[in-house]
């Protein structure tokens with residue numbers, strides 16, 4: 003480490019600060035978090051665009067009408083336009099690709115995100131990660147976001163080799179794999195109950 | 205979210221070891237103390253009962269999708285998004301306040317150029333939202349929504365009015381302490397945080413199950429802003445400081461202080 007007058011301490015030499023705790027988004031998240039282009043990970047008219055849709059259910063099987071789903075993903079080449087990707091930040095070849103989507107659920111608990119399918123990613127020990135989206139779910143009654151993943155139904159071989167999917171109880175793995183739909187794919191999310199979705203601590 | 209029921213995914217990396225997918229060295233973000241964040245199931249807050257998962261959380265290792273995240277530009281901001289008192293023809297009623305602070309990571313480093321979104325009720329405690337119908341007045345000059353980017357030093361600043369407390373039906377005579385909702389992205393998926401900022405000395409804390417869902421009293425205090433007389437502007441507005449700490453990174457032998465960004 004070289005000497006300089008940077009007030010920012012080096013990693014590993016500082017006492018760690020405790021994180022600010024999470025709190026629920028509450029029932030009025032819509033005024034703060036809805037964007038007109040929220041569900042549009044890619045612009046209208048993008049070749050190969052798909053819709054990812056689904057419904058969110060609570061432990062009584064009732065739709066959750068006041069949730070927010072956020073998605074984050076690589077582009078079709080498996081790249082991120084982000085400086086912490088050690089392969090280098092690379093803007094996507096897909097014009098207007100944002101990587102990020104945000105959709106509130108409607109009165110029937112339905113969400114929808116327009117995107118393009120991500121590529122696979124290099125994984126540990128040379129085993130790639132299958133194409134996937136990370137999902138965050140926020141709602142009244144969720145004191146902290148819930149995190150899950152969406153895998154694609156047409157990637158059977160890649161899914162079978164995926165290290166994260168492989169770490170999940172085989173009986174519950176299917177909760178992370180979308181089903182085909184005419185304009186994309188569908189993944190329902192069950193917050194609780196016999197079909198409870200696998201959620202992750204990040 | 206507590207981490208006390210985590211199942212390992214058997215990634216083979218020990219604590220502090222960098223993860224090397226495909227030979228790539230990735231940063232890893234520290235896990236928070238188990239009592240920092242609320243448990244998902246908190247029966248005092250009735251809405252958690254049918255919404256909190258009952259199965260243990262699986263552990264998601266920090267790989268490319270987790271250590272990256274949306275870096276949303278200033279293109280999302282309107283000129284007056286940071287000033288909730290100037291978004292209409294007239295001024296909103298209520299005590300004008302300045303809410304400012306820094307977004308830091310757990311290593312004490314500022315998080316620059318990150319989007320901060322806030323929403324809140326008006327001075328009477330009512331949200332401009334179709335679902336909020338309690339008999340308090342709406343204010344035609346107040347929407348209650350703000351956005352700002354942190355500067356290079358991680359600093360943000362909003363001008364707004366002191367939000368009112370509001371009743372809810374969670375328990376008899378239930379009132380939410382005055383609060384402002386905050387949403388933060390940080391620089392990675394791991395750092396995404398939605399929280400609420402409270403005001404010092406609120407007499408409603410004792411009966412609020414959302415505030416008290418945070419079990420660690422020191423962590424709970426981190427949700428409470430500080431009155432900041434140095435930022436209070438004479439004959440204009442009261443100042444409050446609210447620093448927000450997002451998760452820090454594990455130290456790795458591959459990083460040092462010179463290229464930490």
Ligand SMILES: [Fe+2]
Pocket residue numbers: 028030380383385
């Ligand atoms: Fe609220």
